[in-house]
Amino acid sequence: MSPYTIRHIMLAALTLLLFGLMAGCNQKDSGDKKSGGIADLFKKDKLPQATTDSLFVKSYLAKRPEFKEQEELMYQFYGERNYKLAWFKENELVPQVDKFLGVIDSSYAEGLDPKRYKLVNFNELFKKYEALDAKDSTRLQLQQEIDVALTASYFNYASDFYRGRVDPTSDNSVNWEVKKNKIKLHKALQTILEERESTYPYYEFEALHAGYIRLRDVLQEYRALQQKGGWPKVELGGKKSLQKGDSAQAVAVLRKRLNPNQTIDPKDKRYWHFDEKLEAQVKKFQQLHGLKEDGVVGGGTLATMNVPIEDRIEQIMINMERWRWIPKRMVPKSLDQKYIWVNIPEYKLYIYEDPDNDPEAERDYKEVMSMRVVVGKTMNATPIFSEKMEYVVLAPYWNVPNSIVEREIKPKMLNNPDWLETQNMEIVTKERNPKPVSAYDIDWESVTEKNFQYMVRQKPGPKNSLGSMKFLFPNEHAIYLHDTPANALFSQTERNFSHGCVRLEKPMELAKYVLRDMPEWDEQSIEDTINGGEEKWITLPKKIQVYLVYFTSWVDAEGNVHFREDLYGHDKALKKEYFG
Numbered sequence: 001m002s003p004y005t006i007r008h009i010m011l012a013a014l015t016l017l018l019f020g021l022m023a024g025c026n027q028k029d030s031g032d033k034k035s036g037g038i039a040d041l042f043k044k045d046k047l048p049q050a051t052t053d054s055l056f057v058k059s060y061l062a063k064r065p066e067f068k069e070q071e072e073l074m075y076q077f078y079g080e081r082n083y084k085l086a087w088f089k090e091n092e093l094v095p096q097v098d099k100f101l102g103v104i105d106s107s108y109a110e111g112l113d114p115k116r117y118k119l120v121n122f123n124e125l126f127k128k129y130e131a132l133d134a135k136d137s138t139r140l141q142l143q144q145e146i147d148v149a150l151t152a153s154y155f156n157y158a159s160d161f162y163r164g165r166v167d168p169t170s171d172n173s174v175n176w177e178v179k180k181n182k183i184k185l186h187k188a189l190q191t192i193l194e195e196r197e198s199t200y201p202y203y204e205f206e207a208l209h210a211g212y213i214r215l216r217d218v219l220q221e222y223r224a225l226q227q228k229g230g231w232p233k234v235e236l237g238g239k240k241s242l243q244k245g246d247s248a249q250a251v252a253v254l255r256k257r258l259n260p261n262q263t264i265d266p267k268d269k270r271y272w273h274f275d276e277k278l279e280a281q282v283k284k285f286q287q288l289h290g291l292k293e294d295g296v297v298g299g300g301t302l303a304t305m306n307v308p309i310e311d312r313i314e315q316i317m318i319n320m321e322r323w324r325w326i327p328k329r330m331v332p333k334s335l336d337q338k339y340i341w342v343n344i345p346e347y348k349l350y351i352y353e354d355p356d357n358d359p360e361a362e363r364d365y366k367e368v369m370s371m372r373v374v375v376g377k378t379m380n381a382t383p384i385f386s387e388k389m390e391y392v393v394l395a396p397y398w399n400v401p402n403s404i405v406e407r408e409i410k411p412k413m414l415n416n417p418d419w420l421e422t423q424n425m426e427i428v429t430k431e432r433n434p435k436p437v438s439a440y441d442i443d444w445e446s447v448t449e450k451n452f453q454y455m456v457r458q459k460p461g462p463k464n465s466l467g468s469m470k471f472l473f474p475n476e477h478a479i480y481l482h483d484t485p486a487n488a489l490f491s492q493t494e495r496n497f498s499h500g501c502v503r504l505e506k507p508m509e510l511a512k513y514v515l516r517d518m519p520e521w522d523e524q525s526i527e528d529t530i531n532g533g534e535e536k537w538i539t540l541p542k543k544i545q546v547y548l549v550y551f552t553s554w555v556d557a558e559g560n561v562h563f564r565e566d567l568y569g570h571d572k573a574l575k576k577e578y579f580g
Contacts, residue, residue: 126146219316
């Protein structure tokens with residue numbers, strides 16, 4: 001028994017003894033048999049409800065180093081409740097205990113490992129507790145241990161479930177600078193214990209994002225299929241490809257691959273013909289995997305079909321992990337309730353909004369616009385981060401980064417000193433009112449990214465690499481959304497051609513959308529300003545949240561599961577951390 005518990009019992013006994021003596025002094029010898037005093041303490045059916053203190057919490061955590069990371073949360077949670085126990089009411093465990101332990105048991109469904117959270121043998125503790133007499137003072141000590149153990153176990157699980165197993169802010173290999181998920185786990189636990197209300201479904205131990213929940217459902221489907229043997233490998237038997245009109249046993253295997261839950265015997269020649277229905281299924285597969293939709297099975301389509309189901313399961317799990325990193329509130333209350341979402345591996349931009357524009361409400365945002373985008377090449381990868389859009393710039397200059405000056409412009413200038421003029425470019429000083437600099441005054445042979453003290457910029461016009469407009473959300477990466485004169489690139493299946501910025505398929509549609517609360521900026525006035533050839537900055541009346549993210553697997557609103565190639569190798573790095 002701890003010194004604290006002994007002191008607790010002695011103090012209670014002494015208090016009752018003094019009370020009894022005082023009462024005895026005031027009683028008359030009238031035959032009243034009420035005795036009062038210390039004997040009453042042991043006549044009670046149960047001991048008083050225990051509490052704990054910071055010393056007990058500290059002592060417990062010192063003996064359980066696996067909970068060390070939860071120490072700050074433990075003190076915060078118990079400190080705010082004056083160290084009142086959380087999981088007991090009138091000396092009985094609350095119903096949430098069974099529910100929480102059931103959640104841990106089923107955490108496999110969340111792509112998590114239950115063994116990581118079963119660090120305490122609660123069944124043994126509960127049996128020990130129930131075996132003690134209700135008047136046994138050692139119950140107070142055991143109550144504290146059980147309560148603190150449950151709280152530590154909750155934070156251990158909830159930290160992984162709500163914030164992620166991998167901390168992207170401390171792991172440089174993960175490449176993720178999106179606004180941090182700042183969920184307050186001690187408040188979530190208060191909600192579970194019905195001590196506070198919340199618009200978030202903590203009391204159900206539920207996830208916060210629909211995108212996560214849809215992936216979780218697909219994970220169960222893929223695991224069930226895995227238990228049945230997965231899908232077959234498609235082999236062409238010497239052929240270069242399969243397409244509509246072909247007849248071969250490989251077609252039956254292909255049919256089984258696309259319909260893994262159906263009973264299809266590859267030896268049955270009824271399944272050997274590549275018909276129009278199968279071609280439609282191949283095109284749907286290609287569409288869901290970001291491939292050219294030609295209905296032909298070969299090359300990239302064949303390689304994608306033959307990715308093992310085990311790999312797809314892991315891909316689903318790490319993309320569920322990325323959802324855990326997304327802030328629980330997608331848009332701060334201070335902004336319009338809309339956000340721009342660029343999924344880099346998908347080469348796609350979406351706009352989602354709350355139709356009621358209610359910052360107090362928590363609901364799924366609705367998609368209102370989408371368009372194709374071009375993102376950075378592998379060597380110029382578009383960074384993953386979030387920021388707030390503040391400006392639209394019409395007829396913009398393109399200020400060329402020094403890295404491009406050294407790598408691309410320097411060789412051209414050494415070959416042709418007049419090359420900048422052919423590209424409608426100029427060199428100016430880096431100051432508030434830039435002054436022109438002659439290209440002939442620069443020693444191009446010695447130019448490097450670090451020592452180039454001027455600015456190369458491309459003037460507004462039809463040749464400008466930014467096209468007619470750009471959308472700025474100031475950030476340390478100097479990344480923004482912009483128009484492009486190279487519209488043919490949007491017809492490509494893989495669209496990683498830029499130096500890192502994001503090129504837009506429909507920039508005018510985006511401009512009209514973000515400027516819709518400014519009546520003076522309709523499509524005509526935007527066009528007139530662009531045609532005027534003078535750079536014009538427009539400050540948005542309200543900033544708009546922008547996310548540049550990296551999801552290689554997701555489930556759309558119709559329930560179709562999508563997969564994409566690991567464009568920059570971020571999946572590979574995350575798998576190493578998550579499964580390692």
